[in-house]
Amino acid sequence: MFIKKSILSLVVLLTCIMAGKAQVKIGFEVSFKEPQAHYAEVQMNISGLPKDYVDVKMPVWTPGSYLIREFEKSVEGFTASAAGKKLKVEKVRKNIWRVFSAKANDIKINYRVYAFEISVRTAFIDESHAFLSPTGIFMHPAGMIKSPSTVKIIPFNTWSKVSTGLPVVAGETFTYRASDFDILYDSPIEVGNQDTFEFMASGVRHEVAMYGGGNYDKEKLKVDMAKIVEQETAVYGENPNKYYLFIVHNFARGGGGLEHLNSTTLGASRNAYSTEAGYKGFLGLVAHEYHHLWNVKRLRPVALGPFDYDNENYTTNLWVAEGFTSYYENKYILRAGFDDPNGFVNALAGGIATVLNTPGAKVQSASASSYDAWIIGYRPNENSKNNSISYYNKGEVIGILMDLEIINATKGAKSLDDVMKAMYLQCKTLKRGYTDAEFKAMVEKISGISFTNFWAKYVNGVDDAEYVKYFGYAGVNVSTENATPDKPVTGASGQLGNEGITVTSTTRGSAAWDAGLNVNDIILSLDDTTVGDALTNIKLRSTMVSLESLPIVAKKKIGDVLKLKVKRDGLERDISLTLKANPSVRLKATIDDNASAAQKTVLKKWMGI
CATH class of the missing domain: 2.60.40.3650 (Immunoglobulin-like)
Structure with a gap:
């Protein structure tokens, strides 16, 4: 009887509490x-x-x-x-x-x-x-x-x-x-008078709300956006929504996107839809933000939900959340038929080159970049390229290498797609996000090999990507060449003003860096030629100026000295730059027609077409 009364009292108390909340x-x-x-x-x-x-x-x-x-x-x-x-x-x-x-x-x-x-x-x-x-x-x-x-x-x-x-x-x-x-x-x-239209894809009703006008073709977008939705849903095996909204803001020049649980907001250029590059760029943005429907919003690092809206929410895994999404953007564009295999491999090679050409990639790891998003990633300064790397860019490279490593290890049976789907289902089952250790464990489970060394080199380390090795798994040859062979560079850029060129950035290890040329220095003359005279008969597209674009620099050779007169804090001083070769590289990827059967198997699985 006592137990029954206690239970009854507890039920009454809980009922009162729930009623109060209701x-x-x-x-x-x-x-x-x-x-x-x-x-x-x-x-x-x-x-x-x-x-x-x-x-x-x-x-x-x-x-x-x-x-x-x-x-x-x-x-x-x-x-x-x-x-x-x-x-x-x-x-x-x-x-x-x-x-x-x-x-x-x-x-x-x-x-x-x-x-x-x-x-x-x-x-x-x-x-x-x-x-x-x-x-x-x-x-x-x-x-x-x-x-x-x-x-x-x-x-x-x-x-x-x-x-x-x-x-x-x-x-x-x-x-x-x-x-x-x-x-x-x-x-x-x-809220307003936005142009709205709908399409169905993967059993989901999708609405597009266009603000700002533009030369878009609604009927074409309905078809092409649906193709992307269907390719993405195929990877995860299910689409978690019954309704999804794209809010698109069209400006003279626009870009960027932000993901939400059943919607996204996109920035676009209103008159770029009619060009091949502009249209493909918009579809790439659609592919990127829609992929977040799974990766980030549901398949998420444990720190990203439930949210603390009063403070920073730190995670070391934005290289997965954003970087892998940047990588998958390329895969979906290929699989939906908006790119071809050669375009795909060269787009990825370009992403690798971006990281190789960023000095900060040798300073900051992908996990550190993720953690420091709050203080560096969204608050860059003139030195950020020298001491940091974007988790978007580095994560994309990690995604490329990891995908190829998994496919090669499993002889084409599994890929990063399988990891992403398994992690999505794990988060769904556990009703929480993943830890870095859990993500690594799933990669190892799917691939059947250890990724400890991979994590040490590419996730927590700053090693350069072994792109020749990894692309070779798929029978893709990658050639490397200097971005500007035999042409000297200063490593400085600036903005043209009334007095001269105000330095806006210098690159770590460059001639400008070694000589102590500072950001905010005003370059008054080069080899005793005023900036005004140096720019005579030169048509500039903007006020931003790379010193290499000036004929007086372009005529010089690697090892030559460039004498600058600059003004710093109102005082003039002389600085001499010993010109160096350009450390930046260009990568070109070519699919080998004579690849082995094993390589062709990897290539087919990688592309998914």
């Missing part, structure tokens, strides 16, 4: 009184949370973009009220507002957000549209990240559409629901 309701209304001034008006309604005070928090970063962006800096006019009476508000942290609610059951919070930064990761509003990147717009009550909420959008009077991956609230106009704040923060919203 009574809490959080809703937002977003309107636009002054879109031309780049403002959103946000009203947050909280009911069923009778406390002495309520802390509401705004994220300081957005998942997928590893930089503390301080979104709270754009918030102004924060006020709160209950039953028509103003409540006391105190800011207790950079991104936390404390509302002294005096146990009021219904609280109304109002604030404005200034949104004028064009990117796929930040909110932007003007008279033509509003792009709401949720981490920079919405707030959540402290400790209630798992609470559901609703969002009602009130478009400006000249706008007619809302596009978002959030499910609609039945019977309500432009009203959406989020099961928790992780979902809300992962669901961008486009």
Whole structure:
């Protein structure tokens, strides 16, 4: 009887707790009184949370973009009220507002957000549209990240559409629901008069919302984007969504993308769709961001979810999350029929050359680059190329080598595709992300060989890629040549100004580096010839100038001395550069028609066509 009463009491207590949680309701209304001034008006309604005070928090970063962006800096006019009476508000942290609610059951919070930064990761509003990147717009009550909420959008009077991956609230106009704040923060919203169209692929309804116009062909995009979706779904064996949204911002010159759980935001150039390179580039971006639907959003490093929205979330595995996605972008473009085998192998060879030609690749490892994304990757300075390497670029190279190593070791039976699918299913089963050790273990399980030395050299080390060896597995020959044979280089570049050329970068180990030419030095003359005279009759495409482009430098030989007069901090000084050979290389890949049967097996598995 005692046990029965105790169980009954516990059930009653849990029921009360659950009922209390169920009574809490959080809703937002977003309107636009002054879109031309780049403002959103946000009203947050909280009911069923009778406390002495309520802390509401705004994220300081957005998942997928590893930089503390301080979104709270754009918030102004924060006020709160209950039953028509103003409540006391105190800011207790950079991104936390404390509302002294005096146990009021219904609280109304109002604030404005200034949104004028064009990117796929930040909110932007003007008279033509509003792009709401949720981490920079919405707030959540402290400790209630798992609470559901609703969002009602009130478009400006000249706008007619809302596009978002959030499910609609039945019977309500432009009203959406989020099961928790992780979902809300992962669901961008486009408001305006965007051009929308749909296509079906892999059993999933896909919507494309185009802002900014452009010379795109909707019917062609429907077909070609579907091909990419189907190739990617084939790798993982399933598509986790029933609906997916592409928000595409077309600008005069645009680029970049940011992944979300069932959507993505892409930046594109509005008039590039009609060129072969531009169209292929857009499809490559589609392939990259769509691959994140699995890799990052579900197949993810353990540190990337659940998120801490107040602080950095460190991981050493962005080389997998982003680098492998960059690699797979090439595979999907090939498999979908938008590239040929020669284009594929040369695109990958070019990626390897990029890493070989970056001095920082010999300083920073892929795992360190991943970890330092917060302080270096998204905050580069004039020396970043000398002391760091992009985890996108290095991860792509690791993906190439790892894929070929697995295929070769298994005689064409397995590939990196099998690793990615297995890791996706593992994360799905365990309901958590993977550790670096778990990823390595899966690679070894699939391949049947040890990758300890591989990890030491390429993941945690800074060894140059043995590209001749790895490409050779697939019967692909790679030739290496100097980027500018017999031509001297200074290793410095700058921007043309009124006084001369202001140095913007110098390369580690170059003539400029060795001679002590500094960034911000103003080059006044070269071999006693003023910069103005040196540029006579030269047509520059931009104000950015490579010293090698100047005839006075181009006429010299390796080992010659170039005398510069520079101004540093208002004082003139002389610097002499002993010109060196260009350390940069170009790689050219060629598929061997006389490759062995084993090599052809590797090549076929690698390409997947």
